[in-house]
Amino acid sequence: MKRPLASITLLISALSLLSGTAYAADPNLGRNLAATCAACHGTDGKTAGINANLAGVPKDTLVQTLKAFKSGEKPATVMNQLAKGYDDAQIEAIAGYLAAQRK
Amino acid sequence: MTSNRREFLKLSAAGATLSALGAIAGCAGSVRPPGHVVVVGGGYGGATAAKYIRLWSQGSVHVTLVERNPNFVSCPVSNLVLGGTRSIADITHGYEGLRKHGVRLIQGEVSGIDSDKRSVKLANGDSLSYDRLLLAPGIDFLYDAVPGLTREIVETQIFHSWKAGPQTVALRKQLEDLKDGGLVAIAIPKAPYRCPPGPYERASVIAHYLKTHKPRAKLLILDANPDIVSKKGLFTKAWDDQYKGILEYRKEHNITALDAVTRTLRFEFGDPVKADVLNLIPPQIAGAIAGPFINKNKLWVGVDWLTLESDVAKNVHVIGDATFSAPGMPKSGHMANSQAKVAAAAIINLLAGQPVNPEPVVNNTCYSYVDDRNVVHVASVHTYDARDKTFKAVAGAGGLSSAPTDIEGKFAEAWAKNIWADTLG
Numbered sequence A: 001m002k003r004p005l006a007s008i009t010l011l012i013s014a015l016s017l018l019s020g021t022a023y024a025a026d027p028n029l030g031r032n033l034a035a036t037c038a039a040c041h042g043t044d045g046k047t048a049g050i051n052a053n054l055a056g057v058p059k060d061t062l063v064q065t066l067k068a069f070k071s072g073e074k075p076a077t078v079m080n081q082l083a084k085g086y087d088d089a090q091i092e093a094i095a096g097y098l099a100a101q102r103k
Numbered sequence B: 001m002t003s004n005r006r007e008f009l010k011l012s013a014a015g016a017t018l019s020a021l022g023a024i025a026g027c028a029g030s031v032r033p034p035g036h037v038v039v040v041g042g043g044y045g046g047a048t049a050a051k052y053i054r055l056w057s058q059g060s061v062h063v064t065l066v067e068r069n070p071n072f073v074s075c076p077v078s079n080l081v082l083g084g085t086r087s088i089a090d091i092t093h094g095y096e097g098l099r100k101h102g103v104r105l106i107q108g109e110v111s112g113i114d115s116d117k118r119s120v121k122l123a124n125g126d127s128l129s130y131d132r133l134l135l136a137p138g139i140d141f142l143y144d145a146v147p148g149l150t151r152e153i154v155e156t157q158i159f160h161s162w163k164a165g166p167q168t169v170a171l172r173k174q175l176e177d178l179k180d181g182g183l184v185a186i187a188i189p190k191a192p193y194r195c196p197p198g199p200y201e202r203a204s205v206i207a208h209y210l211k212t213h214k215p216r217a218k219l220l221i222l223d224a225n226p227d228i229v230s231k232k233g234l235f236t237k238a239w240d241d242q243y244k245g246i247l248e249y250r251k252e253h254n255i256t257a258l259d260a261v262t263r264t265l266r267f268e269f270g271d272p273v274k275a276d277v278l279n280l281i282p283p284q285i286a287g288a289i290a291g292p293f294i295n296k297n298k299l300w301v302g303v304d305w306l307t308l309e310s311d312v313a314k315n316v317h318v319i320g321d322a323t324f325s326a327p328g329m330p331k332s333g334h335m336a337n338s339q340a341k342v343a344a345a346a347i348i349n350l351l352a353g354q355p356v357n358p359e360p361v362v363n364n365t366c367y368s369y370v371d372d373r374n375v376v377h378v379a380s381v382h383t384y385d386a387r388d389k390t391f392k393a394v395a396g397a398g399g400l401s402s403a404p405t406d407i408e409g410k411f412a413e414a415w416a417k418n419i420w421a422d423t424l425g
Helices: A004-019 A029-041 A059-071 A079-083 A088-099 B003-025 B044-056 B078-083 B096-100 B151-156 B166-177 B198-213 B232-242 B288-293 B333-351 B406-424
Strands: B036-040 B062-067 B104-107 B110-114 B119-122 B127-129 B132-135 B139-141 B183-188 B218-223 B247-250 B255-259 B264-267 B277-280 B284-286 B316-318 B361-369 B375-385 B390-393
Touching (some): A029 A088, A029 B333, A029 B361, A029 B406, A059 A079, A079 B375, B036 B044, B044 B062, B044 B132, B044 B333, B078 B166, B078 B198, B078 B361, B096 B406, B110 B288, B132 B288, B132 B333, B183 B198, B198 B218, B198 B247, B232 B247, B232 B375, B284 B288, B288 B316, B316 B333, B333 B361, B361 B406, B375 B406
Parallel strands (some): B036 B062, B036 B132, B132 B316, B183 B277, B218 B247
Antiparallel strands (some): B110 B119, B119 B127, B255 B264, B361 B375
């Protein structure tokens, strides 16, 4: 059975196609957006320090964590402020790219 | 035909073969055009761009990086070398990681650019042909803007230490030699300059050094700006809490004269200051290599923010501190690293004749030490605004620490490790 989240994602993708936004147009959107995480979390999310490793983390976990940072539900030093700079579709794209990276 | 030209053609042919293989493999989303990009400057911007062009083109685009120094010396964290809690070795890294990505490294100076012929001339007489040129020259200093200041004085007596390396070591030595009871003065130029919170972090960590090792010494901040440029509340609170009687801040101190022999500064308004150690940070301009492309305020290079291509020269991209910053965008190593990736993605697509990402995002996280271990940050996210054709800070995102903490000190260390690896590894 399909989970509601996946259906919503499909719907968003379909809408993006219709409206012709970058989300559908740029096949490297996830890669480009996830690259904005790399200065603190390492290239492709492979961390070299105490900041969390993001490479190969399941997509759902990343999406939930980023949304919890965004809402303030999960406290942090910087991430509450940074997560607010990304919309839900961008968070999906980032999480999808990082989840596909090898740890 | 020069040997460089022959070698370049050979490289292009190899690139075309690799691209064909990529097409057979059919990697989803990958764009693997042939081409040659020359990157000038191996700092946070240039090194990142060189690496990511190789990475994201899966090796199809050839990259030559020209850098004058044998090693990368980080400006971020260099204030801790002045404070004595890090060594210059801690902030010095080699370029061998880039070689592993297939970046061709040339240690040398660029002496000229012919953007019509798409050729870069090196000081040793060699020339490099390019399909696209990416300049990441950082900043240079306007010595003439400070009456009495000369290049010779900066190299021998009064150090700015605003490019990390020998200048950092030299200023640290002066601080070590300072007598207890002596006066350190830091002169800050009008914004925009490289690293907005940097001078205030420097003042904080030097004040911590004085408090710990030379408790009768004083530190004076002489700021040309109307107020503290970055993290004002956090710095003033830290100074009140920790450095009362040691550190004094004076705003609107625009230098009118320097007497280098007596280390005396005179100002438009306010009393002259004679310091035992004078750290004069001169006003700044885009690095000389980008000089021909300066078109904003006679100081900075205007770029198309979707591609980082210069407003005035085709196929020439400029990133980092040398650019005319978008609103609210700091001149920082983190921002240069972030811009480098926008440029890398765009350059690969342009070489492939494909449209560039119309909605790039960059961000910035800047940590500042207020003593030897407690740290504050400022963070921001910037998205491209198609109507105004510039990056704008996302409203409601970004912000500051509420107070200095040692956990942010740990995150600052992790930031340095990761950005060094992301830029060079």
